[in-house]
Amino acid sequence: MSEQRAAVGVWKSNWQSSDYRKKCITGLILISFILLSLPFFYQAIEQRNGISFNDYLLAWLPSYDLSLFIFIVIWSMTLLTFSRFKQDPNIFLTFLWGFILINLSRFVSIGLIPLNAPADLIPIHDPISNHFYGPKFITKDLFFSGHTAAMFLMFLCLKKRTDKILALLATIIIGIAVLLQHVHYTMDVVMAPVITYFIWVGSKKIVAS
Numbered sequence: 001m002s003e004q005r006a007a008v009g010v011w012k013s014n015w016q017s018s019d020y021r022k023k024c025i026t027g028l029i030l031i032s033f034i035l036l037s038l039p040f041f042y043q044a045i046e047q048r049n050g051i052s053f054n055d056y057l058l059a060w061l062p063s064y065d066l067s068l069f070i071f072i073v074i075w076s077m078t079l080l081t082f083s084r085f086k087q088d089p090n091i092f093l094t095f096l097w098g099f100i101l102i103n104l105s106r107f108v109s110i111g112l113i114p115l116n117a118p119a120d121l122i123p124i125h126d127p128i129s130n131h132f133y134g135p136k137f138i139t140k141d142l143f144f145s146g147h148t149a150a151m152f153l154m155f156l157c158l159k160k161r162t163d164k165i166l167a168l169l170a171t172i173i174i175g176i177a178v179l180l181q182h183v184h185y186t187m188d189v190v191m192a193p194v195i196t197y198f199i200w201v202g203s204k205k206i207v208a209s
Contacts, residue, residue, distance in 0.1 A: 007086045007087050010087070010088070010089060011086075011089050014089040014090075015089075020089070020093065023093060023097070023206065023207065024092075024093060024096070027093065027096040027097055027100060028096070030100050031096065031099065031100050031103075034100065034103045034104070035132055038103075038132045038133065038134075039132060039133060039134035039135075040134070041107060042132075042133050042134055042138040042141055043133075043134045043135075043136060043138070045110055045111070045114070045138075045140050045141065046136060046138050046139065046140050048114055048140070049114070049116070050114035050115040050116040050140055051113075051114060051115050051116065052115075052116040053185075055118060055185045055186050055187075057179065057186045058118050058119070058120075058179065058182055058185065058186065059119075061179060061180060061182070062180075063120040063121070063122050063180065063181060063182040064122070064180050064181060065122045065181065066177045066180055066181050067122075067123075067124050067125040067126065067181070068125075069177060070124055070126070070147070070174060070177050070178070070181070071124075071125075071126050071128075073151075073170050073173055073174055073177070074126075074129075074147065074150070074151070074170075074174065075128065076170075077151060077154055077166065077167060077170045078154075080154075080163065080166065080167075081095065081154045081157070081158065081167075084158060084159075084160075084163065088159065090207065091157050091158065091159065093207050094157050094200070094203050094204055094207050095153060095154070095157045095203075096203075097202075097203035097206045097207060098153045098156075098157065098196075098199055098200050098202075098203035099150070099153065100203075101199040101202055101203055102146065102149050102150070102153065102196065102199055103146075105144075105195060105199060106141070106144065106146060106149075109143050109144060109195075110140075110141055110142065110143060113142075113143045114140070115140060115142040115143060115185070116140065117139035117140060117142075117183075118182045118183070118184070118185055119182065120182045121139055121181070121182045121183055122181050122182060122183070123137045123139075123183075124178075124181060124183055139183075142184060142185060142188050143185075143187065143188050143191070144188050144189075144191045144192040144195055145175070145178060145184045145188045145189045145192040146192075147174050147178055147184075148171060148174055148175045148178065148184075148188075148189050148192035148193065149192040149193070149195065149196045149199075151167060151170045151171040151174050151175075152167075152168075152171045152192065152193040152196045152197075153196050153199070153200060154167040154170070154171075155167035155168045155170075155171055156196070156197065156200040157200070171193065175189045175192070
């Protein structure tokens with residue numbers, strides 16, 4: 001109970017700052033528009049023909065349906081991260097703007113780099129995430145991996161050592177899992193943490209400005 005009161009007190013203190021309120025409300029409005037636009041964007045890019053190339057690692061890896069495993073890892077980490085939002089409003093705000101920038105960056109990168117789906121792709125069945133993709137399963141939202149990026153953003157935003165270890169393990173596990181499921185090329189997964197790091201730096205600057 002005392003921890004809950006402390007968390008409420010921290011949020012009240014932050015919410016009294018007009019700067020925090022403005023960034024929080026603006027971010028929530030932006031992410032709402034982004035989430036509403038995702039099905040239209042993904043259904044549009046699915047219609048175009050892209051580039052097919054040989055991924056030597058994927059050609060060597062057999063494909064497995066790891067949908068349930070991926071679902072459990074991603075949403076377990078999401079629940080942990082959301083629980084930390086209650087304790088630290090700055091983690092919430094940094095993650096919010098980081099998630100906004102990840103989605104905007106993926107709009108640009110997917111738009112500029114049209115890729116066809118990897119061979120032997122097995123669709124990921126995630127009743128929560130798939131809601132934002134529209135009626136048809138999307139196979140061409142490739143560069144860069146949103147699953148891997150989201151996990152790595154959690155790693156960067158979380159502060160407790162054990163939380164960061166769990167988030168880093170989740171990043172590695174999800175990166176391997178999406179490759180084994182053949183839903184991403186190797187470069188999509190490898191570049192996701194690199195791009196996300198710079199996005200995190202940008203989100204921290206937005207929060208601190």
